[in-house]
Amino acid sequence: MTSLDARAGTVSPSNAPTKRRRKFSARTLLIPAIAILLFGLGYPVIWQFFISFQEWGRPQLFGQPAEWIWLDNYIKIVTDPTIWGIVVRSIVFCAVTSAITVGIGGLLALLMKAAGRTARFILQLSLLLAWAMPVVAAMTVWIWLFDRRSGVVNYLLVNMGFDQFYLFSWLESPTTFFGLAAVIVVWMSVPFVALAIYAGLTQVPDEVLEAAQIDGASGFKRTRYIIFPMIRPVLNIVILLQLIWNLRVFTQIKMLQDRGSGTSDYDLLGTFIYKTGVQSFGLTAALSIFVLGLTIVLTFFYVRSMLKDEAI
Amino acid sequence: MLGFKAKRAIFSMIAILVAAIWAFPVYWMINSSLLPNVKLESRIPTFWPDGGNLNNYQNVLQKGDFFQALGISAAVTLLAVAGCLIIAFMAALAISRFRFKGRTSFVLTVLIVQMLPAEGMFIAQSQMMSNLGLKNNILGLSLLYMAAVVPFTVWMLRGFVAGVPIELEEAAMVDGLSRAQAFFRITFPLLAPGLVASGVFAFLQCWNEFTVGLVMMTDNANHTLPLWLRAFVQSSATRAIDWGQVMAASTLVAIPVVIFFIIVQGRMTSGLVSGAVKG
Incomplete structure (x- = not known):
């Protein structure tokens, strides 16, 4: 933002164009935080969520496709x-x-x-x-x-x-x-x-x-x-x-x-x-x-x- | 009926007794670290480090892998804290200085996410990092630490930013400064103590972290200090443990942390229960 804008804004600091630019920059400021949270926590949790419905063990570590078994893993928790x-x-x-x-x-x-x-x-x-x-x-x-x-x-x-x-x-x-x-x-x-x-x-x-x-x-x-x-x-x-x-x-x-x-x-x-x-x-x-x-x-x-x- | 003074004296005595019990493990760590193993292995404990010396410390420090672990810890922590402060500061600025759609959901996410336990995610995190080739990697671990400490840091910094009145900035803008100038010349210097305090917290979290480190740093050469200390105890598990050295190592790991922690703890207690004590 140039100093010209700011001086114009002294008359009324919250005039319409400034406000729009502020909102834009406010959301931009959140991007790094959201990115790191998605990378470190969001993605692993979502991935884990899907895998919890699959038969996923040693063979899958070496590239075999996993089979969907839906709630079987959860049933095992309760029954084992x-x-x-x-x-x-x-x-x-x-x-x-x-x-x-x-x-x-x-x-x-x-x-x-x-x-x-x-x-x-x-x-x-x-x-x-x-x-x-x-x-x-x-x-x-x-x-x-x-x-x-x-x-x-x-x-x-x-x-x-x-x-x-x-x-x-x-x-x-x-x-x-x-x-x-x-x-x-x-x-x-x-x-x-x-x-x-x-x-x-x-x-x-x-x-x-x-x-x-x-x-x-x-x-x-x-x-x-x-x-x-x-x-x-x-x-x-x-x-x-x-x-x-x-x-x-x-x-x-x-x-x-x-x-x-x-x-x-x-x-x-x-x-x-x-x-x-x-x-x-x-x-x-x-x-x-x-x-x-x-x-x-x-x-x-x-x-x-x-x-x-x-x-x- | 006892008098007020007598009652107070009794309570004071109980308080000192409790204090002694609570501090005893810490005392015992330092005491044992100064004693030779002949005394530690005896069936009768030595309660006072009379005639103790620093040999245990010398032996620990001579091993060399202590300094290696110190280096890894320092690198991981430094990267994580620096990244976290920049990221969290931007986010804190956004949520305390601006009103926009999605702001409340972001704040709520931050509050919820900081409570998620590592134990519920670490296998998935480790698998993801190994797919990316970032396992046993300083950058990889520091990225996970960053994600773990950003939420609490945002929450803390948000309070500090809100504490600097926006009017100060506006006054500077009336005097002819641009918004950015006003921010960096007026607000930023006032936020320095807040940044330092938040940085120390992030530092303590990363420095002491064990769980994620354990799944991420599987090579001994990449151990951070807590992992090194655990491996140190474990490696002697089959033989008789060299308790003198283990206690010296624990003291070395604990002392800097304890000093830092005691300096800043007041803010932590109030941060966690903030808003609850308004009367």
Whole structure:
């Protein structure tokens, strides 16, 4: 646009020709973003969607045409007990870790509010430290903490009198394997939840709480009838994000499997998809579409609650 | 009934106890990284790195493949972040400065797409990249990272652009600047902090990414830092793990990230729940 246009526009900055040119340039600005999203995400997802209706395995990798089998891959997900077991296990794992995370996160947020300034700062710093740890680095530490022979956790448990933990291997039964995975996931995700809820709590005006106290409301009643409704929007978003994030616990499970066992008893959706891979891509694609579908349903609620509070 | 001060003291003590528990794994990583393996393999743990040294770090750094992985990570991340910032900045400008048909659908797409899990797409992405000959390729991985971080960056930058009042630009145009001049001389300098913050976030995402890297970089020679660290643990899985070195390696990977993260985290918390806390 030349400076002449702009000077003409000073009389009325939104006259018709300028407006049309602006609209044109606005859409042009979006082209690179749309292009990279289509390339990196759009195309693979659409391709995967079509393949999920095909018999696509090893022969197709070498150029044989794939056969359309429509819903067979999806039927297999529901009917094959191993795969169905993994689906159910993933959903249960996601729900349980999210519930524990939000519970502990909420309690820590209340604790931050109740503690003195120095103690609060120390707690926040410690949470930040845990949050900032790169997942892979954090996983190596946790595996080391729970090491069978020289791990500090077994040592402490034995010293507290639980002799059954002498040389106890946490990764050799699915129950303790997923228990440990849940502890790690909770440790990693509580910081965000606690800090977000605490930020919400600081928005609750002290005057309201004081007034309620003068009127005789107990601590529990104040939490239940004043604090809780006021932080509910934050709580909703935090819960949704936890559900979305805890569906994708790939790195944690993968690295625990590296040390323990990699059989399907120890799989969640991510690791199972990785393991099956292109060997039977039709089935993998169907599972991936299932994961994406589940995420999109959850994301829909996230987006809706974002939209409710903010004009976009 | 306890007094207010006594209650506060009790809560403060609990808070410090929780803080100690939460930070313990991080402490344990640093502690172990300073201790010789004789002490680490003993049945009785050493809780304080008394008489520790930097030998583990020396051994890790001497291997050479650490620096190779560092180089790959740096190249992939740099390409992805630079590309992402340019692309996202243009898009953020469009959606916060202009009203046009399709704008709302674009914003909605951005919101939804940033939640899609890599685990739902990575096999398809890897297959596509191998068809294009971009597997085990720095450019290939950085393109996928770009696609992954563009949505969140657009979302963040959009807030920053909207924070600079359009009136500033219009005033400059009244004073005789063209629209482009007004933008680059007035608005752009005000956006610099926002660009830096968004860049750091994109950096952290790409630098720590594991899943897509794992399917894309199958050659050891192309491992990024997280993949290198995982392979490091795995390679010693059959023998006894050299925990001292593994912890030193983890510390090396973690420290720069932790510092960066702590500097910018406030914006992330508020970005994710933005709009939810308006009271």
